[in-house]
Amino acid sequence: MCGTCGCNIPQTIADGHESVEVLIGLLDANDHQAAHNREHFNEHGVLAINLMSSPGAGKTALLEATIEAFDGKVRIAVIEGDLETENDAERIRAKGVPAIQISTGSACHLDAHMVHGALHDLDLQGIDILFIENVGNLVCPASFDLGQHFNVALLSTPEGHDKPAKYPVMFRAADLVLVTKSDLLAVLDDFDPTEALRCLRQLASSAPMLDLSAKTGDGMRGWVDWVEEAIA
Amino acid sequence: MCGTCGCNIPQTIADGHESVEVLIGLLDANDHQAAHNREHFNEHGVLAINLMSSPGAGKTALLEATIEAFDGKVRIAVIEGDLETENDAERIRAKGVPAIQISTGSACHLDAHMVHGALHDLDLQGIDILFIENVGNLVCPASFDLGQHFNVALLSTPEGHDKPAKYPVMFRAADLVLVTKSDLLAVLDDFDPTEALRCLRQLASSAPMLDLSAKTGDGMRGWVDWVEEAIA
Numbered sequence: 001m002c003g004t005c006g007c008n009i010p011q012t013i014a015d016g017h018e019s020v021e022v023l024i025g026l027l028d029a030n031d032h033q034a035a036h037n038r039e040h041f042n043e044h045g046v047l048a049i050n051l052m053s054s055p056g057a058g059k060t061a062l063l064e065a066t067i068e069a070f071d072g073k074v075r076i077a078v079i080e081g082d083l084e085t086e087n088d089a090e091r092i093r094a095k096g097v098p099a100i101q102i103s104t105g106s107a108c109h110l111d112a113h114m115v116h117g118a119l120h121d122l123d124l125q126g127i128d129i130l131f132i133e134n135v136g137n138l139v140c141p142a143s144f145d146l147g148q149h150f151n152v153a154l155l156s157t158p159e160g161h162d163k164p165a166k167y168p169v170m171f172r173a174a175d176l177v178l179v180t181k182s183d184l185l186a187v188l189d190d191f192d193p194t195e196a197l198r199c200l201r202q203l204a205s206s207a208p209m210l211d212l213s214a215k216t217g218d219g220m221r222g223w224v225d226w227v228e229e230a231i232a
Numbered sequence: 233m234c235g236t237c238g239c240n241i242p243q244t245i246a247d248g249h250e251s252v253e254v255l256i257g258l259l260d261a262n263d264h265q266a267a268h269n270r271e272h273f274n275e276h277g278v279l280a281i282n283l284m285s286s287p288g289a290g291k292t293a294l295l296e297a298t299i300e301a302f303d304g305k306v307r308i309a310v311i312e313g314d315l316e317t318e319n320d321a322e323r324i325r326a327k328g329v330p331a332i333q334i335s336t337g338s339a340c341h342l343d344a345h346m347v348h349g350a351l352h353d354l355d356l357q358g359i360d361i362l363f364i365e366n367v368g369n370l371v372c373p374a375s376f377d378l379g380q381h382f383n384v385a386l387l388s389t390p391e392g393h394d395k396p397a398k399y400p401v402m403f404r405a406a407d408l409v410l411v412t413k414s415d416l417l418a419v420l421d422d423f424d425p426t427e428a429l430r431c432l433r434q435l436a437s438s439a440p441m442l443d444l445s446a447k448t449g450d451g452m453r454g455w456v457d458w459v460e461e462a463i464a
Contacts, residue, residue, distance in 0.1 A: 054286045054287045054288065054368070054370075054391075055286045055370045055391055055395055055398070055399060056286065056388075056390060056391025056392045056395060082398055083371065083398060083399055083400065083401065084397065084398060084399075084400050085394070085397050085398050087394060087397070087398070106371070106375070106401045107371075108340065108369070108371035108372050135371070136286070136370065136398070136399075137340070137369060137370070137371055137372075138286075138287045138368065138369070139315065139338070139339075139340035139367070139369055139372075140340050140369075140371075140372065143338070156288075156390065158288060158388065158390035158413065158416070159286075159287055159288025160288045162317075162319060163287055163288060165316065165317050165319070166287070166314055166315060166316060166317050166319070166368070167287060167315055167316075167368075168315065168316050169315065169338045181390065184390070184416070184419065187416065187419055189447075215421075
């Protein structure tokens, strides 16, 4: 683990005792805040799900399709994390769901303090599920507890089936892996769902892996069932 | 800028004077090492190109196609950065080109010290171009000078054309942007090359943007011409 980001301190620098102390202080502070966030969620009966993936793997498209699938039967809210732009929050609001945008500037992940700040702008009493769409990054977000109940990692088919082997920290942290953009499988030659599952199992992860396409709706039922079971 | 990673220190923590001092020390140390690496490259007449992108945007496939396109006419070597696995280095070696794998563990980017360590395993005297394939991450690698002469950012079409707007730090740092997987354009509805270019220009970047497909070979000529001009 490195500095404030959750990645390794370069070996040549990590030897400094002071750096390590700062690191531990930062992660302790994050964990403390995350526990506090989780208490908030539990008090109000809110299920919090942290969505993580590479940039452009389809987190926002998944949320749009999820909101449509639930069709108002559960009360959804979204926290959007991006370096810049309010684009994603606007897409969610266009579906009639409250969305708070966190602009992280140059920060590569959300942390528990940022999420806590956003909670002040949400009426938790009126929410059943809070989706937290993390910054698009397959490394750093995995190391920061936000207070969520579940981590869901998206792996889009164009990225290739080897990603669980190459980004083990993220996929080990996942309670569920969604293989997104399954509609592209027919035109891709480097994504075999069986191989993706094998890579995941080699991390000693027993997380379920579901294929879906937010575009065509294929496989959305399995995801919605998972969410409903998580609420119950 | 945060900790050792180049991302922002969470605002609630950044106030600590000690954290900021550690950060400055880390980046100073990296810049110093990067300058030293660059001296090595210049002494031996090596052109160093840092390739950065999201996971699965096609950096390794681009390198394979580039090696084939040059067909031994320039002497290429590759440094591969990944959290885990030797897969990418093996793909490069299969093309008859020397490749050094850096396994970063949980670190989200290469730094100048890691690259310097890898240089000890390369015969710089026998190399014209060194490609450094960074860790797949559209945020953190942009903040770490490795001693390269040029930064090339890949944006794969399935990620969507809005990525320069959403990841401005990366695309501002790019001397060249390659739109990869152009063969998928026909089946995607969220990638318009004109929009991608508009997003890039809104960052006040004048970097050229070239479309290509390493799979079909379309557009490879423009990239190879750019590299040849960079060597000259």
